Amino acid sequence: MQLEDVRIFVATVNAGSFTAAADQLQQSKQYVSRRMASLEETLGVRLLVRNTRKLTVTDLGREFYDHAQRILEAVSNAEEAISERHGVLHGALRISAPLSFGTRHLSPLIIEFMKLHPRVQLNVELSDRRSDLIGEGFDLALRIGPLADSTLIAASLGDLPMTACCSPAYAKRYGVPASPGDLARHTCLLYGKEGTTGWEFVIDGNRQMCDVKGMLVANNGELVRDAAVADSGIALLPYFIVGPAIEDGKLIPVLESFAPPPLRLSAVYPQHRQGSLAMRTFLSFLQERLAGTVVRPRVQRVRHD
Numbered sequence: 255m256q257l258e259d260v261r262i263f264v265a266t267v268n269a270g271s272f273t274a275a276a277d278q279l280q281q282s283k284q285y286v287s288r289r290m291a292s293l294e295e296t297l298g299v300r301l302l303v304r305n306t307r308k309l310t311v312t313d314l315g316r317e318f319y320d321h322a323q324r325i326l327e328a329v330s331n332a333e334e335a336i337s338e339r340h341g342v343l344h345g346a347l348r349i350s351a352p353l354s355f356g357t358r359h360l361s362p363l364i365i366e367f368m369k370l371h372p373r374v375q376l377n378v379e380l381s382d383r384r385s386d387l388i389g390e391g392f393d394l395a396l397r398i399g400p401l402a403d404s405t406l407i408a409a410s411l412g413d414l415p416m417t418a419c420c421s422p423a424y425a426k427r428y429g430v431p432a433s434p435g436d437l438a439r440h441t442c443l444l445y446g447k448e449g450t451t452g453w454e455f456v457i458d459g460n461r462q463m464c465d466v467k468g469m470l471v472a473n474n475g476e477l478v479r480d481a482a483v484a485d486s487g488i489a490l491l492p493y494f495i496v497g498p499a500i501e502d503g504k505l506i507p508v509l510e511s512f513a514p515p516p517l518r519l520s521a522v523y524p525q526h527r528q529g530s531l532a533m534r535t536f537l538s539f540l541q542e543r544l545a546g547t548v549v550r551p552r553v554q555r556v557r558h559d
Contacts, residue, residue, distance in 0.1 A: 255293065255296050255297070256293075257325075257329065258289070259289050259290075259292060259293040259296075260293075260322045260325060260326060261326060262275065262279065262281075262286055262289045262290065262293075263290060263293055263301065263318070263319070263322055264319065264322050264323060264326060264391065265278055265279055265391060266286060266290060266302070266309070267302075267311055267315070267319050268389060268390050268391035269390065269391075270308070270309060271308070271309050272286045272287050272290070272304075272309065278348075278377065278379075290302060297318070299312075299314045299315075299318075300312050300314070300315070301314060301315035301318055302315055327526065330345060330346070330530065331529065331530075342373055343371045343373060343374055343531065343532060343535060344373045344374065344532070345373075345374050345375070345530065345531065345532030345533075346374070346375040346376075346377070346532070347374060347375070347376050347377070347393045347394065347530075347532055347533060347536055348377040348378075348379075348391060348392045348393050348394075349376065349377070349378045349379070349392065349393065349394050349395070349396075349536075350378075350379050350380075350381070350385040350387070350390075350392045350394075350395040350396070351378070351379075351380055351395065351396040352380070352381070352382055352396065352397075352398055353380045353381055353382050353474065353476075354382075354474065354475045354476050354492075354494075354495055355396065355398065355414075355492075355494065355519075356378070356380035356396075357380065358494055358495075359494065359544070360378075360380075360396065363539070363540065363543050363544075364376060364378060366543070367536060367539055370539075371532075371535070374532050374536075379392075382446075382473045382474055383473075384397070387406060387522065387523070387524055388524050393523060393524075393527050393530065393532075393533050394521055394522070394523045394527070394533055394536065394537065395521070395522050395523070396411070396519065396520070396521055397519075397520045397521075397522055398414060398492070398517050398518075398519055398520075399517045399518065400518070401518075401520055401522065404522075405524075405525060406522040406523065406524060406525075407522065407523055407524070407525055407528060408520045408521070408522045409520065409521045409522075409523075409537060409541070410518060410519070410520055411519040411520060411521055411540060411541060411544050412518075412519050412544055412545065413516035413517065413518055413519065414492045414493070414494060414516055414517045414518075414519050415492070415493045415516045416490060416491065416492055416493065416514035416515065416516060416517060417490070417491060417492075417493045417496055417497075417500070417507055417514070418453070418488060418489070418490045418507065418508050418509045418514060419482060419488070419489055419490075419491070419496050419499075419500060419505040419506060419507050419508060420482055420487065420488045420489070420505065420506065420508060421482060421483055421484070421485045421504065421505055421506070422503070422506055423485045424482075424485045424486075424487065424488070425506060425508070427485075428440060428441075430506075430508045430509075431488070431508060431509060433457075433509070433512070434453070434455040434457060434462070434464040434509060434512055435464060437453065437464055437465075437466050437488065438464075438465055438466070438467070440487065440488050441467075441468050441469065441486065441487035441488070442466035442467060442468040442487055442488050442489070442490075443468055443470045443472075443478045443481050443482055443486060443487045443488065443489040444466065444468055444470060444471040444472070444478070445472065445473075445475055445478045445489065445490065445491055446471075446472075446473050451463070452464055452465050452466060453466050453490050453514065454514060454515055455509065455512040455513070455514050455515075456512055456513045456514070456515065457512060461515060468487055470486065470487070475491050475492065475495040476495060478491060479491055479495050479496050479499060479505075482496070482499075482505055483499055483504045483505060488508065490514060492517060519544070521537055521540060523537070
């Protein structure tokens with residue numbers, strides 16, 4: 255039995271299909287399927303039941319999966335222990351992060367980390383969906399906003415300031431809200447499911463939710479930003495998404511006196527990965543590099559008249 259086949263089996267179970275596993279492993283679907291057939295032949299048991307709709311793990315497959323995870327974790331720990339003694343970091347990390355934040359802030363950091371630690375293999379997935387770390391085999395994920403109760407360990411990476419904004423043309427045509435309550439008379443561009451529950455502002459020192467409505471709901475902040483630039487309404491987004499458009503004069507801030515509460519940026523990881531030297535090194539690297547870089551800079555106020 256080859257260790258590579260064990261890795262592919264665990265990845266296949268986590269991904270839920272040969273196709274998804276092949277994408278994650280950057281291999282062909284045929285190669286993944288062939289290696290799984292070889293593994294089953296070596297063990298003399300059926301581990302996976304294949305059909306056109308889904309992949310099912312047999313009872314023996316589930317038992318083997320539990321052993322396989324411990325084997326891979328032991329191998330990873332052994333590799334990291336040796337690398338630590340020799341001063342060269344080894345290992346593999348599978349990372350999940352939001353799309354917009356990943357392309358703007360994480361991408362250059364990934365490249366820098368690779369140069370510092372060329373023996374660490376990185377598998378990065380950028381997506382606005384919330385990944386299942388344990389079920390999909392991620393070592394670490396970046397999360398923006400409140401964290402759901404779970405067994406995951408969370409580490410704060412800082413706050414992401416929020417900005418309500420619209421285009422100059424929208425402001426000229428419809429005016430700008432003088433207070434959050436005025437948003438009920440405006441067209442709002444809603445970001446994610448949180449946007450449909452209302453927007454939160456600080457009014458007289460207290461956090462308050464304000465009802466908003468609009469014809470656009472999207473799970474991608476850049477799409478919402480582009481709609482705002484195109485004079486379609488008012489958006490409430492993290493500053494790192496709208497900052498360049500504000501600096502270029504394509505968008506103007508509104509309701510600045512009511513300071514929408516920032517969103518917390520967190521790194522979360524499974525408990526069984528807290529012993530990973532590669533994971534701890536990457537987390538420390540993120541905390542150091544992101545400190546102070548995601549804070550909204552001062553910009554000149556723009557007159558709306």
